[in-house]
Amino acid sequence: MSLENYPSFLLNLSECEMDGEKQHFYRFKSFRLDVEEHQLLRDGVAIPLTPKAFDVLAVLVERGGHLVEKDELLRLVWSNSFVEEANVARIVHTLRKVLGEDENGNKFIETVPKRGYRFVADISGKENEFADFFDAQSETIDANPKSEIEPAIENDFAAEADRTKDFPVEEKTEKRIWLRAISAVALIGFIMVIAGSLFDFSGTKSGNALNFEQMRQTRLTQSGDVYAPTISPDGQYLAFLKIGGAKRGLHLRQIATGQVLELLPLRPDVDFWALKFSPDSNYLYYVENKQNDLGILYRIPSFGGQPQKIVDFVSGGVTVAPDGTRLAFKRINKKEGVTSIIVVNNDGSDELTIAATDTDSDYWSLDWSPDGGTLAYAVKHHEPNNTFWYVAEIPADSGVESRIGEPHNSRITTARWLPDKKGLILNAIDAKTKLSQIYYLSYPDGAERRITNDLNDYYGLSMTADGNSIVSQRIEQDRQIWILPDGDTQQAKQLTFKKEQHFEAVSWLTDDTLIFDVDENGTYQNHNIWRLKIGESEPQPLTTGAGNNTLPVVSPDGNTIAFVSNRNGKRQIWRMNADATQPRQVTDLDYSIINLRFSPDGQTLYFQCSIGGEGRLMRVSINGGEAVSISDTDIIRWAISPDxxxxxxxxxxxxxxxxxxxxxxxxxxxxEKVFDIDPENYLQWSKDGQALDFTLAADDSKNVWRQSLSEETEPRQITNFDKEKIFRFAASPDGKTLACIRYTVTFDAVMLSFDE
Structure with missing residues (x-):
């Protein structure tokens, strides 16, 4: 049997405990290198290192004071892979940054030009208790190189010798490799004998590899600013986006110790998404966007370094082939109205489109299968009178799509393969509670089983290579309605207090009465419209029942309320009298309505809808009829002037x-005019039509700002909040009171662990 087929942890254990030339741990200056625990500590505090960085450091420390040739280092650390010398130089550079310099300004690792590296610090440590045993065994082996143990491994190492014969290696190094191999076989045999008495290996594990009944949930972070958490395949690290107001950064957290490394510092005017580790956990892929809709895919060493640009025009869904040689991602081309799945080499070359759909449909996630043969993804499929979601796979080199399981009427946002390809883990909306939960989908029969069943919302999934741990995003948001008499922040008064009401809009019915939409079960899927008179404690419902009745707006005369409802299956415009009588449908379009406003005379409704993946502005009479397009531009925020x-x-x-x-x-x-303004959540005209009011990402949407249209001035702040964000706002008909929806949102990582 080839040693390559043994679990790596057994081989690592054999080296740590059976090789007499190694020690359990080494000390140098304020550092301690613990070989058994695979851990580097400084003054007792663990320092996160990637597995390969640790292995390189361990080899250099073990040979402390002696030259380690580059070729030898490559062969010892990357014995079964082709790796360029530049990777070694990069890791040594990283180690130098981690170790720093000693009190005399000397570096710990010395470069020997054109040859290799030498660890030069003084080293002390505890001797391995197996040393005497190993020395005795090595003498026997040296005396009889053709011992009875050797034939069992001779053929495997002959192949290794062929791969390395062009690299000059000292005789003692060759001897050490043989000794390690023989020690590994001896230890593995011992472990297998012991294991045989404890476990029955006569059968193979079948069915679902996850033990759902023994699932444990752990909250990995509690800071509220951890977005898009992604666990490394080896389970040691958590990559995430750090949120600091309007700034974003890319960080890495060592799960065992909680220590955080800043990979990319917090920066304004930039977004990151689609985080994905390489299969060996040594690199992190991510998409970066700087105020445009064309993302760029980068790769950065997991423990820091210079990002490398891979390819332009990446919209998301990044996944890496199991051998690390190819990448796949989603590309949304709004100009052509096409969303595609693209496969490239890991340097961005040889681009291949393997699937495509229109931009009203979408691929919600991509994941390369463990055998490298296919890609799985969740699909949003749009038809003129219906939208549904399903999971599918397609050959990685292009071919015919095959569906897995039954379609859903609610969103499936993520699909991730289990390591044995016997199933997938899904992130999907529960049809009854409307909460985003986690499911198991058996492959290939498509049988579905629920993993989580609680009142939490889970978004996004990443998984360790062994499939025993899943990390997801938990998002918690609290929205409340406030009023500011005379627009004075000092007089601000909170009107609502219940949790998870998820208000989407607020408007004024009269100078002393508000209308707004309330999420009645905390799922974002069951809003109804309510009315509240200022000074009263209990609001009154205007609409009832299942579904979403949301985004209410009031006509200028206060007699009509228009809103968006899916009570007939699609998000369309409805209207009713101010007392909730005589509801009627206004539009019946193939497109979902995003938001709406009344014209000043109250006879026309302007609205935004998604056409071909873009936000188009249209108008329609309040009595219904044909909808007319106002603009072909992809509009984000908009408002109609008071006149x-x-x-x-x-x-x-x-x-x-x-x-x-x-x-x-x-x-x-x-x-007519262009302003260098990017409204974050909302845009509205002032009552006199002489200015625009909006929120800005620059102050994390905490306040309302005003831009004069008649003067060449910078925007000025008209509220003075120092915390929470403003989601929506509206001035009363007399202009004396400002109502706003203020909110807090927290992002944290949770891990689901499954005991074997």
Missing amino acids: GKKLAYSSLDRDAQKFVTRIRPLDEDRT
């Missing part, structure tokens, strides 16, 4: 590659 003549909207300036706000005549596609 009904102008449109303010934000969109991407493709030349400058940033978002700006434009003013144009409502009925003419002609830009």
